[in-house]
Amino acid sequence: xxxxxxxxxxxxxxxxxxxxxxxxxxxxxxxxxxxxxxxxxxxxxxxxxxxxxxxxxxxxxxxxxxxxxxxxxxxxxxxxxxxxxxxxxxxxxxxxxxxxxxxxxxxxxxxxxxxxxxxxxxxxxxxxxxxxxxxxxxxxxxxxxxxxxxxxxxxxxxxxxxxxxxxxxxxxxxxxxxxxxxxxxxxxxxxxxxxxxxxxxxxxxxxxxxxxxxxxxxxxxxxxxxxxxxxxxxxxxxxxxxxxxxxxxxxxxxxxxxxxxxxxxxxxxxxxxxxxxxxxxxxxxxxxxxxxxxxxxxxxxxxxxxxxxxxxxxxxxxxxxxxxxxxxxxxxxxxxxxxxxxxxxxxxxxxxxxxxxxxxxxxxxxxxxxxxxxxxxxxxxxxxxxxxxxxxxxxxxxxxxxxxxxxxxxxxxxxxxxxxxxxxxxxxxxxxxxxxxxxxxxxxxxxxxxxxxxxxxxxxxxxxxxxxxxxxxxxxxxxxxxxxxxxxxxxxxxxxxxxxxxxxxxxxxxxxxxxxxxxxxxxxxxxxxxxxxxxxxxxxxxxxxxxxxxxxxxxxx
Numbered sequence: 001x002x003x004x005x006x007x008x009x010x011x012x013x014x015x016x017x018x019x020x021x022x023x024x025x026x027x028x029x030x031x032x033x034x035x036x037x038x039x040x041x042x043x044x045x046x047x048x049x050x051x052x053x054x055x056x057x058x059x060x061x062x063x064x065x066x067x068x069x070x071x072x073x074x075x076x077x078x079x080x081x082x083x084x085x086x087x088x089x090x091x092x093x094x095x096x097x098x099x100x101x102x103x104x105x106x107x108x109x110x111x112x113x114x115x116x117x118x119x120x121x122x123x124x125x126x127x128x129x130x131x132x133x134x135x136x137x138x139x140x141x142x143x144x145x146x147x148x149x150x151x152x153x154x155x156x157x158x159x160x161x162x163x164x165x166x167x168x169x170x171x172x173x174x175x176x177x178x179x180x181x182x183x184x185x186x187x188x189x190x191x192x193x194x195x196x197x198x199x200x201x202x203x204x205x206x207x208x209x210x211x212x213x214x215x216x217x218x219x220x221x222x223x224x225x226x227x228x229x230x231x232x233x234x235x236x237x238x239x240x241x242x243x244x245x246x247x248x249x250x251x252x253x254x255x256x257x258x259x260x261x262x263x264x265x266x267x268x269x270x271x272x273x274x275x276x277x278x279x280x281x282x283x284x285x286x287x288x289x290x291x292x293x294x295x296x297x298x299x300x301x302x303x304x305x306x307x308x309x310x311x312x313x314x315x316x317x318x319x320x321x322x323x324x325x326x327x328x329x330x331x332x333x334x335x336x337x338x339x340x341x342x343x344x345x346x347x348x349x350x351x352x353x354x355x356x357x358x359x360x361x362x363x364x365x366x367x368x369x370x371x372x373x374x375x376x377x378x379x380x381x382x383x384x385x386x387x388x389x390x391x392x393x394x395x396x397x398x399x400x401x402x403x404x405x406x407x408x409x410x411x412x413x414x415x416x417x418x419x420x421x422x423x424x425x426x427x428x429x430x431x432x433x434x435x436x437x438x439x440x441x442x443x444x445x446x447x448x449x450x451x452x453x454x455x456x457x458x459x460x461x462x463x464x465x466x467x468x469x470x471x472x473x474x475x476x477x478x479x480x481x482x483x484x485x486x487x488x489x490x491x492x493x494x495x496x497x498x499x500x501x502x503x504x505x506x507x508x509x510x511x512x513x514x515x516x517x518x519x520x521x522x523x524x525x526x527x528x529x530x531x532x533x534x535x536x537x538x539x540x541x542x543x544x545x546x547x548x549x550x551x552x553x554x555x556x557x
Contacts, residue, residue: 047148048387051086058385059114059378061092061106063099065442070095076408077400077446087388107135107376115379116389118448120173122371125502127172128495136374138170142386149393153177153451160451164370167494173374174389174449178367178402180467182454184482185475186366187467189359191250192269195335197222197328199343200229211351212259212296219305222328235325242300242329243307245318246520247513250333253297253310255357256350260296261289263356263483271505272512273548274358275486279556281548283541285512286533289353291524294516296352298523311517334466337438346473349481357481361488366454368490373449392449399427399452399461404444412440420459427461437466491551504544511539 064070072078072091082088092114094102103120106112107130122130130136143150154161157177164171180187201208201218204225209215219241222229226239245251249269258265264274264284272285284290300306309317322330322338335344349357362368379385392401400406404414406427412435418428432440457463463471493501515532 045383046145048146048384050388050391051084053086055086055088056384057088057090058116058388059090059092060116060118061094061103061114061120062118062446062448063094063096065096068442072446075446076444077405080405080407081391081397085388085391110378113376113378115382115385116373116375118373118446120371120374121369122173122374123502124370124492124498127371127374128166128498130374131170131172132495134377136172136376137379137382138172139174139375139386140165140169140171142375142383143171146383146387147390147393149390149395150174150449150451153393153453156453159365160368163365163368163490163492166492173371175451176367176369176372176447176449177451177453179452179454180366180463181471181474182366183364184359184479185471186363187471187474188363188367189474189482189487190255190357190478191333191360192252192255192331193250193333193335193470193473194253194255194329194331194347195338195344196347197339197343198345199233200328203229203232208345208348209350210348212256215256215347215350216300216303216305219300219328220303223303223305233325237321237324237326240307240321240326240328241305243318243321243327244310244331245313245315246311246517248315251315251318251331253306253331254293255331257290257293257297257352258356258358259350259352259354260293261287261353263354263358264289265293265356265358266290266516267358268361268488270509271361271488271548272509273361273488273545275361275484275488275552277483277485279486279552281488281545281552283536283545284358285516286536286541291519291529292352294519295524297520301520302523306520311521334437334470336432336466337436340434341469346477348477355481356483357478358484359482359487362490364487365490370490370492372447389449393451395453395456395460396425396427398450399456401446401448401450402452403464404441408444411443414441414444415461424459426459429462429464432465437464488548488552489555491555493547493551497547497551501544501547504540507539508536508541508544511535 062072064072069075070093072093073082073089078089092106092112103117107117113135120126127136131138143154160175160177161171164173164175166172196208196218198208200222204221206218206221209218222239222241229235229239242253244253246253247269252269254266254269264282264287266272266284267274268284272283274282274284276282297306307313319338321327325339327339329347330338332338335341349355373389375382375385375389391397400415406413406415406417413430415427416430418426420426452461
């Protein structure tokens with residue numbers, strides 16, 4: 001322990017020694033250079049009252065979506081926060097598609113390290129590695145002493161504090177929490193919803209398919225009647241019966257194969273695991289039903305029913321083809337991101353050998369990200385940094401950071417500032433119209449650490465319309481077919497186990513995803529399948545599942 005503390009203090013000194021260069025690199029100039037002295041002038045021993053009497057400048061790193069405002073301080077949310085707190089942030093802003101590479105470099109260089117990382121989204125392995133290196137600070141004392149908003153959330157929902165705490169009792173990051181429903185009705189239970197074009201169904205006199213065979217016949221009808229569909233609706237470009245992006249989160253078609261075999265499908269597209277009803281962790285990607293499902297998808301692909309670009313297309317291409325009205329079936333978190341709500345409906349679970357929808361792992365405790373924001377060893381006054389970050393957990397602030405704000409004179413506003421039944425301030429969602437929810441929110445929201453709780457709706461904020469109809473879809477269409485009683489929970493493993501799981505998962509995930517794409521394109525053969533199972537064992541699948549099982553057992557113990 002003495003050696004560990006010594007190393008952390010050494011690295012902290014190195015980080016602080018490089019702070020002047022870091023501030024210069026961030027474009028901080030004179031005001032940023034006064035950061036340390038200004039922050040030190042504010043003595044923080046408990047909760048802080050904002051606005052501060054003297055302006056303080058901190059440095060932070062954050063990401064921004066491609067095509068949106070690149071300067072954080074130009075966003076209305078941060079402008080308003082600076083007025084309310086008298087805290088100025090000199091930001092290092094990184095485009096989201098470059099974040100993974102650049103944040104790794106910035107965290108390893110004292111000259112680019114900032115006081116905090118707002119949208120870190122670090123994995124457990126990242127957190128424990130940076131903690132061991134002394135790059136980030138443990139936050140549990142600051143949460144208890146300087147962060148009353150987050151402390152209140154933890155008191156109300158102690159499971160979130162537990163999920164943030166490592167095996168040594170330390171909290172290394174501030175979480176993102178979004179409650180929208182719970183257990184099998186939580187909005188996160190399904191990410192890659194399948195949607196079907198009911199306008200085309202009605203035009204061809206077809207019914208909503210409920211089995212894989214009926215679904216295949218519908219896709220064939222879309223293909224065979226492409227000319228008449230194009231003529232009827234004035235569509236430019238070829239008709240695509242079904243489009244998707246294989247191995248790409250919410251755009252992946254894996255929800256379609258839930259009905260094969262015992263019905264596990266492949267809901268966890270990163271870890272490829274599921275939990276049986278006797279609480280056993282299994283690999284979904286080694287089940288016979290998984291193989292049968294991929295063979296069926298290959299059949300659809302061979303019949304030219306699936307977009308030939310499904311393995312390589314980018315999100316922008318996927319969306320542009322959808323907005324051109326060319327899809328019969330597609331996959332996304334929300335069809336409004338691809339086309340429109342009027343002409344589409346969620347596709348119910350398809351029956352093959354069984355009928356089932358496997359919920360996504362971690363979804364029963366609603367939306368949660370453990371590594372959203374970290375405070376670094378460079379921070380001269382971490383208590384004050386944490387006090388400022390705690391403002392993100394204020395009940396009126398969190399919904400804005402998550403979705404967008406009000407009062408922006410130049411752009412579309414997600415909210416109107418209204419009042420609740422008691423006459424108290426409440427954020428009221430403005431109509432989205434035909435706008436894409438994703439694009440509108442990306443223009444305003446800032447993400448970062450926050451907590452939106454179910455009991456905030458109707459008191460501090462209205463439930464978003466697109467969230468409400470999605471909750472309704474899940475409850476009415478999918479929850480009745482969720483036959484799994486368990487999902488893998490959010491557990492914080494030890495450093496050793498986290499490292500081992502990370503190393504094992506790197507090889508396992510790459511190989512599984514490669515083979516999945518290959519088999520959808522080319523189909524499986526017995527010899528290939530057997531070789532696949534053998535290689536997974538060589539890559540350590542049994543050890544991987546053993547660690548996952550250990551933490552599942554501990555969670556329920």
